[in-house]
Amino acid sequence: MNINSLECPYCHEYGFSYHAYYIRHIYIFGKKYTIRITRVICRHCHKTHAILIEDIIPYSQIRFEDILYMLKNKTADFIDMSHLSYILKKYTPLSSITYKNICIRNRRKYICMFLST
Ligand SMILES: [Zn+2]
Incomplete structure (x- = not known):
């Protein structure tokens, strides 16, 4: 992936530099994976x-x-009940469950970019 071909969502100019990496943990059907997220500036x-x-x-x-x-199922055996009810409460009010809406709902400080690698 060429980060220089990305358009900045703020100023709409092209050209990024690598800024930092951070580590996140994700759970895929109960199994924990560590992934590295790249931040660009x-x-x-x-x-x-x-x-x-x-x-x-x-x-x-x-x-x-x-x-x-x-x-969809209001249940999941790969997650504990407290986490499940948290998820349901958080996302059930969404008018439509799309990847984008969930991202927006979950967004904090930073805008995110959706890129395939
Ligand atoms: Zn910019």
Whole structure:
């Protein structure tokens, strides 16, 4: 992936530099995986962005696919009950369950970019 071909969502200029990496843990059907997330910084406005691989929801430890499963079935045996009710409470009010809506719902400080690797 060429980060120089990405458009900055803030200033709409092109050109990023690598900024930092951070480690996240995600659970895929109960199994814990460690992934490295790359942060890039815009050379023009100096905002930072996380580059995410598809299927990972920012700031969530659960995959999109698993969230869909939980919302649909109201159960999941790969997650404990308290976590399940948290997820249901969080995402059930969404008018439509799409990857984008879940990301927006889960967003904190940083905008996210959706990039396949
Ligand atoms: Zn920018």
